[in-house]
Amino acid sequence: MTYAALPATPSVADERGIVLHNEKVNAEYRHLVVGTSALAATAKPGQFFQLACPQPPGETPYLRRPMSVYGADPKAHTVSFLYKVAGAGTRGLAMLRQGDRCGLMGPLGHGFWLDQAWRNIVVLGRGVGLATLGPLAGMAQKAGVGVTAILSARSPALVMSEEVFREAGAHVIAVTDSEGTADPANVDRLMRGLIADGLCAAMFTCGSSRLLKLLQKLARAHDLPGQVALEQQMACGLGMCFCCVRDFIVDGQTEHRRVCWDGPVFDLREAVA
Amino acid sequence: MIDMSVRIGSLTLANPVMPASGTFAEGMAQVFDLNALGALVTKTITAELRTGNPLPRVAEVPGGMLNAIGIPSKGVPYFLTKILPLYRDCRAPLFVSISAPTAEGFAELAAAVSVPGVTGIEANISCPNIEEDGRAFAQRAGATEAAIRLIKAATHLPVWAKLSPNVGDVAEIARAAEEAGADALVVSNTILAMAIDLENFRPKLGNTMGGLSGPAIKPIVLRQVYQCARAVKIPVIGCGGIATAHDAAEFMVAGAAAVQVGTASFINSRTMLEVIDGLAQFCAQRGFARVAELTGAIRLEADHAQTAEMETVA
Ligand SMILES: Cc1cc2nc3c(=O)[nH]c(=O)nc-3n(C[C@H](O)[C@H](O)[C@H](O)COP(=O)(O)OP(=O)(O)OC[C@H]3O[C@@H](n4cnc5c(N)ncnc54)[C@H](O)[C@@H]3O)c2cc1C
Ligand SMILES: Cc1cc2nc3c(=O)[nH]c(=O)nc-3n(C[C@H](O)[C@H](O)[C@H](O)COP(=O)(O)O)c2cc1C
Numbered sequence: 001m002t003y004a005a006l007p008a009t010p011s012v013a014d015e016r017g018i019v020l021h022n023e024k025v026n027a028e029y030r031h032l033v034v035g036t037s038a039l040a041a042t043a044k045p046g047q048f049f050q051l052a053c054p055q056p057p058g059e060t061p062y063l064r065r066p067m068s069v070y071g072a073d074p075k076a077h078t079v080s081f082l083y084k085v086a087g088a089g090t091r092g093l094a095m096l097r098q099g100d101r102c103g104l105m106g107p108l109g110h111g112f113w114l115d116q117a118w119r120n121i122v123v124l125g126r127g128v129g130l131a132t133l134g135p136l137a138g139m140a141q142k143a144g145v146g147v148t149a150i151l152s153a154r155s156p157a158l159v160m161s162e163e164v165f166r167e168a169g170a171h172v173i174a175v176t177d178s179e180g181t182a183d184p185a186n187v188d189r190l191m192r193g194l195i196a197d198g199l200c201a202a203m204f205t206c207g208s209s210r211l212l213k214l215l216q217k218l219a220r221a222h223d224l225p226g227q228v229a230l231e232q233q234m235a236c237g238l239g240m241c242f243c244c245v246r247d248f249i250v251d252g253q254t255e256h257r258r259v260c261w262d263g264p265v266f267d268l269r270e271a272v273a
Numbered sequence: 274m275i276d277m278s279v280r281i282g283s284l285t286l287a288n289p290v291m292p293a294s295g296t297f298a299e300g301m302a303q304v305f306d307l308n309a310l311g312a313l314v315t316k317t318i319t320a321e322l323r324t325g326n327p328l329p330r331v332a333e334v335p336g337g338m339l340n341a342i343g344i345p346s347k348g349v350p351y352f353l354t355k356i357l358p359l360y361r362d363c364r365a366p367l368f369v370s371i372s373a374p375t376a377e378g379f380a381e382l383a384a385a386v387s388v389p390g391v392t393g394i395e396a397n398i399s400c401p402n403i404e405e406d407g408r409a410f411a412q413r414a415g416a417t418e419a420a421i422r423l424i425k426a427a428t429h430l431p432v433w434a435k436l437s438p439n440v441g442d443v444a445e446i447a448r449a450a451e452e453a454g455a456d457a458l459v460v461s462n463t464i465l466a467m468a469i470d471l472e473n474f475r476p477k478l479g480n481t482m483g484g485l486s487g488p489a490i491k492p493i494v495l496r497q498v499y500q501c502a503r504a505v506k507i508p509v510i511g512c513g514g515i516a517t518a519h520d521a522a523e524f525m526v527a528g529a530a531a532v533q534v535g536t537a538s539f540i541n542s543r544t545m546l547e548v549i550d551g552l553a554q555f556c557a558q559r560g561f562a563r564v565a566e567l568t569g570a571i572r573l574e575a576d577h578a579q580t581a582e583m584e585t586v587a
Contacts, residue, residue: 006302006359014304014542052540062333062487063539105304105542235331235338236539238300240316242342243330256324256345261300 012238013040014105020078022096026157029128030094031070033080034102040079043072045135046111046229046265049079050237052103053092061089066234066260068132069107079106082131082160108237109264112136112227114143118201121145122194123165124187124215126152129207132229132264134161136204137168148199150175150190152182152211184214191215195222202226209273219268226268232259247272275556276563277549279311279531281508282431282456284366284392286311286531289564290521290549293512293535294370294395294435295342299359304542308364309549311531315356317370317397319346320382327479332468337487337514338536339466341480344372344400349385357390366392368433374403376416380423383432393431396424396455399439399462411437411462414449421453433510435459436501438490443497444504451505459510459533460498464490487536488514495527502528502569516544518551525567 017034025031043049050064071080085094096102114121121140125133130151140147147170153159155178165172173190175181194200195218203215206229219226232244239261248257248270257263277288291312292301298316307313326343333339347355352369360367369386371394373379383394398410398420410416411434421434434450436443438461447458463484468477476482494513502509511524512533521532537544556564 006299006307006363010304010306012303012542060333060335062336062338063331103541233329233331235340236296236300236542238298238303238542240296240298240300241331241340241539242316242325242345243328243340245325245328245330245345 010039012106012108013037015040016101016103017079019096019098019100019102021098022094025082025160028084028158029082029131029160030085031080031082032093032096033078034104036077036079036104038074038077040104040106041072041074041077043069043079043107044111045069045139046132047107047109048264049081049104049106049108050234051081051093053089054095056088056091056095059088059091061092063089063235064103064105064237065089065093066108066231066237068229068264070131070134072107072135079104082134084128105237109260110262112139112204112229112265114140114145115202115225116143118145120148120199121202121204122148122150122191122200123170123204124150124152124191124211125161125206126182126208126211127154127158128160129205129229130160132206133204134164137161137165137170140170141168146199147171148173148194150187152176152187152208154178184210187211188214188218191218195224200224203268204228205268212268212271212273216269216271216273227265228268228271229265230259230263230271234260236260275553275561276565277553278563279565279568281510281530284431286366288549289525289531289552290545291531291533292538292545293533294397296535296538299356301538301542305546309546310365312366312368312392313360313363314368314395314533315370317344317346317372318349318352318382318386319344319372320349320378320385321374322346322348329477329479332477332483334466334468334485334489336489337485338539339468339478339483339485340463341478341483343480349382352386353388357388361390368393368395370395370397370435372397372400374401376404376410376420376423379420380427383424384427387428387430391430393433393456394424394428395433395435395459396421397435397462399435399437409437409439411435411446412440414445417446418449418453421450421455425454431456433457433459436461438462438494438497438513439465444500447501447504447509451507455507457508457510457530458501458505459512460501460529461494461513464493486514488516490514491520495523498524498529499527499571515548516540518548518555521548521552522555522567525564526570528569528571530565530568
């Protein structure tokens with residue numbers, strides 16, 4: 001996607017926010033809330049920020065790390081993130097304390113979109129992808145769209161965003177490896193049931209290429225639209241460096257697109273899992 | 274008020290700060306008004322359609338990063354119809370970075386992009402020359418001279434030659450570019466490097482080798498800017514690891530007439546604005562009325578420079 005002209009006013013803030021909260025929510029995830037400018041707090045579901053990471057002892061994360069918007073409050077001027085401590089960068093983020101400064105740039109990329117014709121949608125996510133999908137719950141509620149959320153994780157304690165979806169009136173189905181309910185066959189069965197019941201005008205996913213493949217098959221078989229939020233290692237976050245490209249199949253042709261600039265939310269069927 | 278303007282050959286820039294090729298695109302206009310910059314430089318384009326290198330295309334190292342993007346390019350028509358029009362309302366002069374596998378290819382591409390809206394051409398001659406066994410043009414004085422000479426003959430626009438730091442005698446290449454008619458030099462591109470992941474013994478870049486950029490390379494490139502500025506009369510534009518106004522000031526004092534900022538914009542997209550403001554403050558504090566006075570202001574004991582160079586080589 002290219003724009004016909006340069007924007008007349010900035011749409012992205014690059015600033016130092018103030019950490020309001022950065023606490024563990026379970027063994028692997030942390031919830032970070034940052035006080036920001038009004039511009040940063042305009043972030044929409046599916047968009048992301050580039051977060052500057054403090055250096056943990058002996059480690060030197062250099063590039064900023066992309067994190068989905070978990071929540072944004074344009075009145076309170078806050079943006080929140082739900083992140084998994086994975087490596088040097090996120091270990092650095094985990095060191096942030098209330099009152100610390102936190103460099104961040106955003107909102108970036110294109111988020112989820114809802115078609116007025118959709119009455120009911122299905123959101124299917126796994127692991128850290130549930131952080132990205134969480135804000136979709138409130139967005140759908142505001143638009144009067146019914147949501148069934150199938151939330152997949154290794155164990156019940158790691159199912160993220162369950163509250164967020166429930167509070168927004170979604171019907172939540174949690175599936176986990178430890179309970180033996182997260183296997184593709186069961187998820188496929190659940191999906192087919194929802195499609196048959198007319199509860200799936202569109203499907204949304206993030207966090208698992210296996211689930212993406214499963215949804216792509218269903219979307220093709222039932223000719224349903226869908227969106228996927230994708231991840232890729234990034235450097236600039238502004239479409240400039242071309243390091244975060246992925247393959248997409250458009251009209252039978254493979255092409256590269258930049259996750260940061262053309263996405264991170266893409267047409268479900270064009271993505272290559 | 275400090276006079277921030279600088280002259281690069283026949284051109285006057287509003288200030289000496291511009292982006293490095295490949296680290297800038299229209300996305301930056303989402304953060305700030307590009308008219309604040311001294312000039313704009315596009316990502317390198319080629320006439321050939323190129324998809325670029327396999328992933329991962331970047332890796333972190335202490336003090337910087339490695340990249341092997343591989344110059345993905347959608348060709349000239351795409352550039353002329355989709356990219357160039359974006360900048361039509363921009364006051365900052367636009368330089369188009371070009372690359373080609375042969376000297377003739379460089380010339381043809383230079384001619385093709387010499388259109389209204391383009392102020393000048395930056396020849397990225399750090400790419401492999403298929404006529405010389407894949408060695409970069411900028412690694413050979415002869416190949417550098419041949420490419421720049423043909424480009425100059427093919428365009429009426431100013432031509433900047435972007436050199437490679439991966440050479441033994443950068444001054445020799447600088448002189449070759451000057452003799453061929455280059456209007457300025459950009460010193461320099463990234464330093465050839467690599468990194469290995471000890472988890473799986475695989476190179477950290479999909480392309481195995483790539484270019485090191487960021488603060489880690491600043492002292493090396495600063496030295497090369499100094500050597501080039503002493504070797505040629507045309508302006509030298511410093512590029513390598515600049516992240517602060519003091520970094521930029523160092524490059525100017527070493528002989529650079531202007532600077533490019535690359536990797537630092539990934540860490541803070543407003544870096545160039547901060548460098549511009551910081552340079553003005555630096556000049557004010559140190560009693561310079563014009564930022565251009567910094568260029569080549571390095572103080573050396575008489576003849577000390579040459580012996581110092583000889584001693585370090587010995
Ligand atoms: C658009 C987008 C949104 C994201 N949203 C979230 C989120 O809401 N919550 C969350 O926990 N994680 C999210 N991620 C993944 C998150 O960016 C990575 O987990 C993080 O970059 C890992 O950094 P690290 O230094 O801790 O790990 P390391 O493994 O040490 O990282 C090494 C390098 O690889 C990159 N990298 C590693 N894993 C990923 C990944 N999955 N995606 C992109 N780059 C990666 C890092 O950025 C870094 O450059 C998102 C990624 C993208 C692209
Ligand atoms: C991701 C990335 C892409 C680059 N692409 C190009 C390019 O297309 N053409 C070019 O001449 N230099 C390219 N460069 C090199 C930069 O323009 C610059 O010369 C180099 O990075 C050193 O400056 P820095 O340390 O400020 O980044 C690239 C650098 C990076 C990091």
